Amino acid sequence: MRHDHLITSKQLSRADVETVLDRAAEIDADPDAVADRHTNTLLGLLFFEPSTRTKMSFETAMKRLGGDIVDMGSIESSSVKKGETLADTVRVIEGYADALVLRHPKQGAATMASEFVDVPLLNAGDGAGHHPTQTMLDLYTIRENAGLDDLTIGIMGDLKYGRTVHSLAHALTNFDTRQHFISPESLRLPREVVYDLHQADENAAIREHDSLEDVLPSLDVLYVTRIQRERFPDEQEYQKVAGEYQIDAETLEAASDDLTIMHPLPRVDEIDPEIDDTEHAAYFEQAHNGVPVRMALLDLLLSDERGGEDDE
Amino acid sequence: MRHDHLITSKQLSRADVETVLDRAAEIDADPDAVADRHTNTLLGLLFFEPSTRTKMSFETAMKRLGGDIVDMGSIESSSVKKGETLADTVRVIEGYADALVLRHPKQGAATMASEFVDVPLLNAGDGAGHHPTQTMLDLYTIRENAGLDDLTIGIMGDLKYGRTVHSLAHALTNFDTRQHFISPESLRLPREVVYDLHQADENAAIREHDSLEDVLPSLDVLYVTRIQRERFPDEQEYQKVAGEYQIDAETLEAASDDLTIMHPLPRVDEIDPEIDDTEHAAYFEQAHNGVPVRMALLDLLLSDERGGEDDE
Amino acid sequence: MRHDHLITSKQLSRADVETVLDRAAEIDADPDAVADRHTNTLLGLLFFEPSTRTKMSFETAMKRLGGDIVDMGSIESSSVKKGETLADTVRVIEGYADALVLRHPKQGAATMASEFVDVPLLNAGDGAGHHPTQTMLDLYTIRENAGLDDLTIGIMGDLKYGRTVHSLAHALTNFDTRQHFISPESLRLPREVVYDLHQADENAAIREHDSLEDVLPSLDVLYVTRIQRERFPDEQEYQKVAGEYQIDAETLEAASDDLTIMHPLPRVDEIDPEIDDTEHAAYFEQAHNGVPVRMALLDLLLSDERGGEDDE
Numbered sequence: 001m002r003h004d005h006l007i008t009s010k011q012l013s014r015a016d017v018e019t020v021l022d023r024a025a026e027i028d029a030d031p032d033a034v035a036d037r038h039t040n041t042l043l044g045l046l047f048f049e050p051s052t053r054t055k056m057s058f059e060t061a062m063k064r065l066g067g068d069i070v071d072m073g074s075i076e077s078s079s080v081k082k083g084e085t086l087a088d089t090v091r092v093i094e095g096y097a098d099a100l101v102l103r104h105p106k107q108g109a110a111t112m113a114s115e116f117v118d119v120p121l122l123n124a125g126d127g128a129g130h131h132p133t134q135t136m137l138d139l140y141t142i143r144e145n146a147g148l149d150d151l152t153i154g155i156m157g158d159l160k161y162g163r164t165v166h167s168l169a170h171a172l173t174n175f176d177t178r179q180h181f182i183s184p185e186s187l188r189l190p191r192e193v194v195y196d197l198h199q200a201d202e203n204a205a206i207r208e209h210d211s212l213e214d215v216l217p218s219l220d221v222l223y224v225t226r227i228q229r230e231r232f233p234d235e236q237e238y239q240k241v242a243g244e245y246q247i248d249a250e251t252l253e254a255a256s257d258d259l260t261i262m263h264p265l266p267r268v269d270e271i272d273p274e275i276d277d278t279e280h281a282a283y284f285e286q287a288h289n290g291v292p293v294r295m296a297l298l299d300l301l302l303s304d305e306r307g308g309e310d311d312e
Numbered sequence: 313m314r315h316d317h318l319i320t321s322k323q324l325s326r327a328d329v330e331t332v333l334d335r336a337a338e339i340d341a342d343p344d345a346v347a348d349r350h351t352n353t354l355l356g357l358l359f360f361e362p363s364t365r366t367k368m369s370f371e372t373a374m375k376r377l378g379g380d381i382v383d384m385g386s387i388e389s390s391s392v393k394k395g396e397t398l399a400d401t402v403r404v405i406e407g408y409a410d411a412l413v414l415r416h417p418k419q420g421a422a423t424m425a426s427e428f429v430d431v432p433l434l435n436a437g438d439g440a441g442h443h444p445t446q447t448m449l450d451l452y453t454i455r456e457n458a459g460l461d462d463l464t465i466g467i468m469g470d471l472k473y474g475r476t477v478h479s480l481a482h483a484l485t486n487f488d489t490r491q492h493f494i495s496p497e498s499l500r501l502p503r504e505v506v507y508d509l510h511q512a513d514e515n516a517a518i519r520e521h522d523s524l525e526d527v528l529p530s531l532d533v534l535y536v537t538r539i540q541r542e543r544f545p546d547e548q549e550y551q552k553v554a555g556e557y558q559i560d561a562e563t564l565e566a567a568s569d570d571l572t573i574m575h576p577l578p579r580v581d582e583i584d585p586e587i588d589d590t591e592h593a594a595y596f597e598q599a600h601n602g603v604p605v606r607m608a609l610l611d612l613l614l615s616d617e618r619g620g621e622d623d624e
Numbered sequence: 625m626r627h628d629h630l631i632t633s634k635q636l637s638r639a640d641v642e643t644v645l646d647r648a649a650e651i652d653a654d655p656d657a658v659a660d661r662h663t664n665t666l667l668g669l670l671f672f673e674p675s676t677r678t679k680m681s682f683e684t685a686m687k688r689l690g691g692d693i694v695d696m697g698s699i700e701s702s703s704v705k706k707g708e709t710l711a712d713t714v715r716v717i718e719g720y721a722d723a724l725v726l727r728h729p730k731q732g733a734a735t736m737a738s739e740f741v742d743v744p745l746l747n748a749g750d751g752a753g754h755h756p757t758q759t760m761l762d763l764y765t766i767r768e769n770a771g772l773d774d775l776t777i778g779i780m781g782d783l784k785y786g787r788t789v790h791s792l793a794h795a796l797t798n799f800d801t802r803q804h805f806i807s808p809e810s811l812r813l814p815r816e817v818v819y820d821l822h823q824a825d826e827n828a829a830i831r832e833h834d835s836l837e838d839v840l841p842s843l844d845v846l847y848v849t850r851i852q853r854e855r856f857p858d859e860q861e862y863q864k865v866a867g868e869y870q871i872d873a874e875t876l877e878a879a880s881d882d883l884t885i886m887h888p889l890p891r892v893d894e895i896d897p898e899i900d901d902t903e904h905a906a907y908f909e910q911a912h913n914g915v916p917v918r919m920a921l922l923d924l925l926l927s928d929e930r931g932g933e934d935d936e
Binding site for chain 2: 664666697712716740
């Protein structure tokens, strides 16, 4: 991998993705081997939007590599409230840290910020834009459970607003996959995303469905996302739609025994807790995979940096 | 000590308590000896309610053992706001940490959460339920200052709502103690707590008093708690009651020279600052004892874990 | 340096300042040499007011010395809300940490707090009072860029309310400097500060100006501060005043090629971003200097402590 920053999973070739996943697998198999690999390294956390698992998982990853973090804290207690620009904030904080993680509500924020800093910057979500480390842990989980080639995956729920879904779908065009998108009419994939997938892979095997029923038996992986109440003007409408896209034991009677169920979490009612203890459930494992995958990404970017540092 | 989780001090036998206090005393005497004992260990902090000293003291304890923490942060910035269940939150976060500390406003939360995780979970307060690490540091402070056997202790203030008090009183039934409970009528120990104490020790020497006056000369330890303004419908009523249960130099004229005064802090007006520099005052020492005691608990639970880890 | 606490830069002699700046320069030149100098050391952070860069920079400094922090967090989640006094809070937290950093909205808070603790306490800002570590990094930046003797400095903007400015101006009286203060009439230096500067150095070369124009060509350093909107009753009045004290490329045509421009940040409109890439701009370097300077201060105070620790 030869990148200074990680802004979008689109910047990564299939070979890059495999480098990251292979490194993550190595680390996962023997975390003690890297426990002191990045001592005296500080990762700066700039979260301009709330986050639990992404932030904790980056923090854990850096600490499991022997390093530590410096956290900007909530924007309520920061200079941002005094009118400081993002460009200024990142330029100040890069003086404290060896790499930066940025989450920001505005699409394009990570790209812009990366132009002002000399240390590696990782995008942890920029509004409706990208969230590449989530995509990498999704790919890792799929590879571990079902393999990334000759894969039939269903992606279900809120396909309209979910940057996680768009990013994953795009990354999967690097592999030999059949993608089924299952959602209510009002939450279908945006047309530009579909267009984009075909641009990335002109033979992309993409289908859209209103219902899980037809497609379920053929799936290796079912990726479920949360349908957000606030998308609907009307509570009744929400209940109707949300109810149709819930998974429980009965739903799974028609599924393959090998079906892997994923979810980026947090879930609300999309997956019945009775599924949690079955072999299908991979969503907690998926959340936990955030650690080795982010360790791999940090390790690769920080090691690049060491080898090829330019003057600052 | 053979426990996977620490939920309540009731789960600990007298021998267990002594194991913890002995370990804490060893650590207190020579903290450098354990400064690298749990390197590469991460403690997950899940505080669903505000806390300063409990949280900082756990953080300090883990770091003084060579480890580090990952903090969920305030619930305002977490997935809890999106409707995630506690069971899901702890299952995600156990993937980041080697042990968890949980504070939660609902009684029973720690027990429930512990059923979903494979790493050791320490209860740092579950509503009106338990707060066993506070009890352990109270016991440690009593033992250091007055001994735990042949002890006469007065517990004064808000005895109705204070989980700290209930938990301490229960733990003391393991030892040869005489317990005097001093409070206004409206803040007496709940009848079920008194019943519980007699169940734990049928010979429990327990007395209740309206006033400190009669009992003060006989006390080895006086444990003072804060009477909360918000318990009273009427400011005047509060002032009258609070005023009667304040300690100052004049109050202490009738006390033994060896009397030890404790308080879980924060205090407001219960103890006059003029007492702070006397030999009686043990409340800051008590707060500081949170560190060696929590170091001992973490050390024992994490070492157990290492020896007897089951598959996860 | 022989001080237990760092409360104000006024307590430091010229020799003390030079000791700190020399140590900072050594650390800056070879940070790896001190990367394990204060392992097993915990710095307690007590910020009763919001801060980004001061707090992160202290955190970075302690971690770059091999130590770690324990953070009280925001006062919303602390015992302060329950009515605890500052004296009690610092006495509890000194039990967790080897040194304390305090920021507090009330002038005099650091002095008061320091009387209650045995570990070194560093003032990170006490209301309109002092902020000595900011002054030290300002002095360090001036010395690196222009030297501290035979210096002509302009200090511009909000001179009335800025504790940063008052503290810096006072510290500069230790050196052979000519100080020009440039501000609108309504934001001039308070008369007592001017008096104070003359008390500190009866030959102090101090002039006040309404406009930058006359004085700019003679300056080695121009220190710009933010004019706060909230100081003005009227938006129009603010716009007029703020507009007059903005720096852009055109302004600088009259300046020396060697002029160094500083700003404590965050800036809003005081300095046009087109200046950022010129040789004049030293404000990001200045922010970054917070790390080696605070490392030097912590190292000196913690090393003192080790040598001359009294019983606690």
